[in-house]
Amino acid sequence: MEPHFDLTIRHARIVTDDTIVEGDVGIRGGRIAAIGPDLPPGARDIDAAGRWVLPGGIDSHCHVEQLSGMGVMGADDFYSATVSAAFGGTTTIIPFAAQHRGTAVPDIVRDYAERARAKAVIDYGFHLILANPDDRTMTRDLPEAIRGGISSLKVYMTYDSMRLDDYQLLDVLDLAREHGALVMVHAENNDIIKWLAKRLIERGHTAPKFHAVAHDPLAEAEATNRAITLSRLVDTPILIVHVAGGSTVEVIRSAQNLGARVLAESCPQYLFLTAEDLDRAGLEGAKYCCSPPPRDAGSQDAVWQGFMDGTLMTYSSDHAPYRFDETGKLPKGDQTTFKEMANGVPGLELRMPLLFSEGVLKGRIDIHQFVKLTASNHADLYGLAPGKGRISIGADADLAIWNPDRETRITYENLHDQVGYTPYEGRVIKGWPEIVVSRGRVIVEDGQLHAARGSGQYLPRQAPRFAWPLRRPGDSRHQAGPFAKALAGAKDD
Ligand code: DUC
Numbered sequence: 098m099e100p101h102f103d104l105t106i107r108h109a110r111i112v113t114d115d116t117i118v119e120g121d122v123g124i125r126g127g128r129i130a131a132i133g134p135d136l137p138p139g140a141r142d143i144d145a146a147g148r149w150v151l152p153g154g155i156d157s158h159c160h161v162e163q164l165s166g167m168g169v170m171g172a173d174d175f176y177s178a179t180v181s182a183a184f185g186g187t188t189t190i191i192p193f194a195a196q197h198r199g200t201a202v203p204d205i206v207r208d209y210a211e212r213a214r215a216k217a218v219i220d221y222g223f224h225l226i227l228a229n230p231d232d233r234t235m236t237r238d239l240p241e242a243i244r245g246g247i248s249s250l251k252v253y254m255t256y257d258s259m260r261l262d263d264y265q266l267l268d269v270l271d272l273a274r275e276h277g278a279l280v281m282v283h284a285e286n287n288d289i290i291k292w293l294a295k296r297l298i299e300r301g302h303t304a305p306k307f308h309a310v311a312h313d314p315l316a317e318a319e320a321t322n323r324a325i326t327l328s329r330l331v332d333t334p335i336l337i338v339h340v341a342g343g344s345t346v347e348v349i350r351s352a353q354n355l356g357a358r359v360l361a362e363s364c365p366q367y368l369f370l371t372a373e374d375l376d377r378a379g380l381e382g383a384k385y386c387c388s389p390p391p392r393d394a395g396s397q398d399a400v401w402q403g404f405m406d407g408t409l410m411t412y413s414s415d416h417a418p419y420r421f422d423e424t425g426k427l428p429k430g431d432q433t434t435f436k437e438m439a440n441g442v443p444g445l446e447l448r449m450p451l452l453f454s455e456g457v458l459k460g461r462i463d464i465h466q467f468v469k470l471t472a473s474n475h476a477d478l479y480g481l482a483p484g485k486g487r488i489s490i491g492a493d494a495d496l497a498i499w500n501p502d503r504e505t506r507i508t509y510e511n512l513h514d515q516v517g518y519t520p521y522e523g524r525v526i527k528g529w530p531e532i533v534v535s536r537g538r539v540i541v542e543d544g545q546l547h548a549a550r551g552s553g554q555y556l557p558r559q560a561p562r563f564a565w566p567l568r569r570p571g572d573s574r575h576q577a578g579p580f581a582k583a584l585a586g587a588k589d590d
Pocket residue numbers: 160283386387388389415417440441442
């Protein structure tokens with residue numbers, strides 16, 4: 098008799114949207130076909146007794162094979178990045194197709210698509226980084242990219258080579274509302290950072306730890322508040338990426354409580370690192386330099402709290418892979434100042450294991466919150482649902498079988514990226530995704546990869562879906578302002 102399924106995973110603890118099912122998952126044609134007890138056999142059966150079956154992670158913020166604002170190419174290409182993600186339980190990534198000044202969106206999108214197509218081993222979509230909002234981009238190329246499935250874009254309020262001013266941000270928000278795209282904002286006050294950095298360097302304060310001094314938490318909180326203000330003015334939702342500071346979490350929570358349509362993300366580096374890591378011996382602190390920088394224990398607590406109470410809805414890696422040598426962190430060798438170091442830390446592979454260990458197993462978040470923060474909220478906010486992000490009938494069979502008891506001492510030797518170090522070296526964590534399945538294919542098992550280069554698929558994305566209000570029912574006092582009402586053609590009362 099023909100087997101009923103291509104793959105049956107048996108005796109597992111399966112985490113669906115809001116329930117836990119003890120039983121089996123049947124997979125056919127790359128999709129989840131059945132969930133329940135005692136399913137018929139598959140062509141292959143995996144006994145997952147004592148293990149958890151969770152949705153494959155979605156990492157909606159990572160930089161892959163991308164030139165940074167400073168013109169530095171990251172160390173990972175679409176092969177090494179997706180292999181690394183897969184070993185950490187992630188089955189979908191949304192990196193960036195990055196526009197720089199003087200480049201055209203269609204060329205950029207084509208270029209990234211070609212490189213990813215040949216190399217990715219898991220599925221992927223793209224956001225656009227928008228650095229050149231000229232007439233052609235705004236009237237033709239951007240709307241076309243959004244219609245073509247790139248339904249989110251990132252804008253920078255800092256970095257001289259990338260930043261948009263408030264006038265340009267308003268234009269972008271206006272366009273995003275009209276075309277149904279989500280705007281992700283890197284919110285830091287450019288002038289504050291430049292002003293502080295200049296004075297620090299003039300006084301000889303060039304060591305990595307001064308990166309965290311120049312990127313003061315006030316610069317983050319101010320820009321976040323400004324971005325929210327602009328988004329309210331034109332009634333367009335925004336998503337603040339990589340929230341680091343406790344004061345920024347507060348700004349976002351207060352705005353959400355007033356009904357502002359603001360979403361927010363944070364990352365492992367803001368839960369597990371602090372500014373003290375930038376103060377390691379010699380230039381070692383450069384390994385921990387990212388923007389915004391890790392802050393203090395109070396901010397770590399605030400970010401945890403933000404994840405626990407829903408202020409922060411997505412947990413992403415912001416994987417920005419730069420080697421600890423002249424190609425990345427140290428372009429001028431031991432003479433490199435904090436202004437010259439490439440900004441970014443690796444995190445694709447350890448993002449989920451770190452949160453599983455320190456969040457779920459230490460009781461800070463429950464397993465359903467874990468699934469939302471690592472997968473299903475990303476699918477909803479970035480237009481990948483219902484195919485991705487959940488263990489449900491008909492969805493793509495993207496999942497990971499986690500052993501909650503396995504202890505791992507983190508060491509770079511066991512990771513799969515090309516960065517050469519991990520900021521989490523030596524930590525001991527519990528829980529690991531031992532088997533990873535992408536569209537029904539077992540792609541990681543027994544520490545081995547079983548996926549061919551280029552076997553990942555491109556995912557054109559729908560318009561983002563979010564259910565407002567995000568906080569408690571009855572909490573939403575969101576009112577469109579006069580400008581938004583006028584645009585919508587509403588009559589004055
Ligand atoms: N900051 C960014 O804005 N992007 C990549 C990494 C970083 O540190």
